[in-house]
Amino acid sequence: MVHILIAALNQMRDERDAAISTIATLVKERTRIRAHMTTKSRSPEKPNSLYRNVGLDENCPDFLLKAARMAYRKHFHPDVHPERDRAEAENRFKEVEAVFEKITRLRGR
Template identity: 55%
Template sequence: MTIHPNAPSRPSKSTTADPQDLLTFLLTSEPCLRRRDAEKEVLKRFGWWNPWKPGWRPPEFSSPDKSSERESDEARRATYQARREEALRERQHRERHQREEKAWARQERSDSSDERDRVGKNLFEEGDRAVDEWTSKAARSNYDDFLIKDHHTADDVVQFLLGALNQMREERDDAISLISTLIEERALARARVSVQGDACEQRDTLYRKVGLAHDCPDFLLKAARLAFRKEFHPDGQPVDWRIDAERRFKETEATFEAIMRLRSR
């Protein structure tokens, strides 16, 4: 028979203890030393068990620390924010570069248009001046002084005819000079148009060799040149193909150099 450690060793008034009194005694009495020693042993062996903290759980079964979660979330949020800011800066730089390239292209087209207008004005300036002079002379030309009337004699008629012939000869010379000037201008204009057409054709041919358009921005031209260098560089080709690769590499570099010279004019 096992005796409870809190059971009284000797009933107080009678040899047979009342069950109700015995229960009251067990609940109100202080625990004995053996029970205290047993609890200490349990706490020593199982440090995670604490009967006096019912809401406490062992560390291995508890949720992650809120502070560490908050720190990791803040670090992750800071990383995402830094990436967004970097992407925004790159996009702004790219847009600014594109705007500069477009402005440069518009300025170049405006300058070339002004140059063409100036060249065309200089080209036709002499012809316009000759036409104006001839027109003013023709407006002032008058044959009323050579009209023959009844009182004129035969000698007067001869003088009138000679004067009219001389005036007609001057007008003829002026017309011939004007026509010659216009013919020279026409030939010069045709030559310039031919030269410009050849230059445009040569320019377009150079750009077609590298797969670009003549109005492409500078950064695209530089990127294409770098890509062609990586593709055709002899060091990156097999030994059997290096001769052909070197030839194509030199041709491509010469094409890009010609394009750069055209753009620098």
């Protein structure tokens, strides 16, 4: 009877040690991932955020990128707005064009 109890206690101790080891590994991994995510969030402008600024996905085909650019150009071009809204439209037009230029450079075209 004593041998059975000792064997059960030894098995429980081994399981406890394995659980502690697993927890330690998980804590280290969590710390590493948090550090990585913090580093990524510090980047000034991620490519994906550029695409989101103009309502596109990073993996969109070129023809869709060109079509979106043309649609933004037509919508924000200062000449199609009343005089009172032209300055704002021109600023937005320039911002959107800058985003599309960055995307084009990122894609290497």
